[in-house]
Amino acid sequence: MSVVLLAWAVLLAQLMLLAAMGCAVVRLLLGPRAQDRVLALDTLNVNAAMLLLVFGIRTGTSHYFEAALLITLLGFVTTAALSKFLMRGEVIE
Amino acid sequence: MIHAAELPVWAAVIVAVLLLLGAGLALIGSFGLLRLRSFYERVHAPTLGTTLGIGCVLVASMLFFSLLQRRLVLHEILIAVLMVMTTPVTLMLLARAALYRDRVERNGSVPPPPGVRWEGGEER
Amino acid sequence: MRRVLPYPLIALALLLSWLVLAGSASLGTILLGGMVTLGGSWALASLAPPRARLRRLAVLPGLLRDVLVEVVRSNNAVARIILDPAGQGRRQSGFVQIPLDMRSPQGLAALACILTATPGTVWVEYDSSEGIMLLHVLDLVDASEWVRIVKEKWERRLMEIFE
Structure with missing residues (x-):
């Protein structure tokens, strides 16, 4: 009972997260301006981290957790650096 | 998913609902990126996924692994703390960068810098 | 005490997150985490926040x-706005200027985090010379209502904590 229920929920959640990543990729490609693309990239990062967490539940191992933690950390640094770049034209002043 | 066989049904229901809720919020938020009209409106959309969305998935993951391994698994809290501290910072930086770029171009839809009155731009 | 452990609360949070990440509270983990915490505290002290x-x-x-x-x-309100089948025609979004009385940097940071973490509002800019904050609101009906919400709901209590 709980296996079937969880299997379906995990599958559905993964499909929804993939669709969410698809939306973000479309916005990433459409733009129209650089800040739209950076925002889409940030959303893509968060969705990827959530997808990894769901993968972890699917496989029952907590190894995916560390990958999700790394993605959120790297996503923060990337977005902060890109925003800085948009504002000043250089990352390190 | 064989490992989940030992999970009690009530826990499986809660985990399933939280997963679907979290993924659904992330989907709505990302859909908002496509649907909303201007950049400043789109900034609001991903916040759905980064607050309640990932929160639901993290609680589901904590509950699932705590019951499965029969010990308290709390390391998901670290991602939650990280998200709470970093999301506002990234969105603020991005909004400020966008505002700066629009001001440089004298785009009339954004307010002028404090203490400055634009001759051409409309006053809001 | 202050010289060894300049920021005791932050050091405690650092040690706790180390233990949670390691998933155990054995003596070895605590010792290693304590060393990391000390190093982190000294690094933070050299930045002198x-x-x-x-x-x-x-x-x-x-x-x-x-x-x-x-x-x-x-979350619920913004999800409804995004999924609204009537389209995006009638809704107005816009900037609101909010004069703040709070001057404590930590309090302002906390207010910025609260406002940006709730979907529908984003803190955009703060002018420290005049204390005016610029907020972007997704569903803007009445600007003075937002000034009241920010000041009475959040700023007053944050000032009680930080000032």
Whole structure:
């Protein structure tokens, strides 16, 4: 009972997260301006981290957790650096 | 998913609902990126996924692994703390960068810098 | 004490997150985590951030509860706005200028985090010379209503904690 229920929920959640990543990729490609693309990239990062967490539940191992933690950390640094770049034209002043 | 066989049904229901809720919020938020009209409106959309969305998935993951391994698994809290501290910072930086770029171009839809009155731009 | 452990609360949080990440509380983990915490504290002390004085922590639980309620409520509201089949025609979004009385940097940072973490509002800019904050609101009906919400719901209680 709980296996079937969880299997379906995990599958559905993964499909929804993939669709969410698809939306973000479309916005990433459409733009129209650089800040739209950076925002889409940030959303893509968060969705990827959530997808990894769901993968972890699917496989029952907590190894995916560390990958999700790394993605959120790297996503923060990337977005902060890109925003800085948009504002000043250089990352390190 | 064989490992989940030992999970009690009530826990499986809660985990399933939280997963679907979290993924659904992330989907709505990302859909908002496509649907909303201007950049400043789109900034609001991903916040759905980064607050309640990932929160639901993290609680589901904590509950699932705590019951499965029969010990308290709390390391998901670290991602939650990280998200709470970093999301506002990234969105603020991005909004400020966008505002700066629009001001440089004298785009009339954004307010002028404090203490400055634009001759051409409309006053809001 | 201050020289060995310049920021005791931050050091404690660092040690706790180390233990949670390692998933155990054995002596070895605590010793290693303690060394990492000491190093982190000294690194932070060399940056010399302005020290926060926390007063009236009794306000904190109620504030956290209200933030949680507000996050859930505005998640629902923004989801409805995005999925609204009538399209995006009638709704107005815009900038609101809010004069703030709070000057404590930690309090302002906390206010910025609260406002940006709730979907539908984003803190955009703060002018420290005049104390005016610029907020972008997704569903803007009445600007003066937002000034009232920010000042009475959040700023007053944050000032009680940080000033």
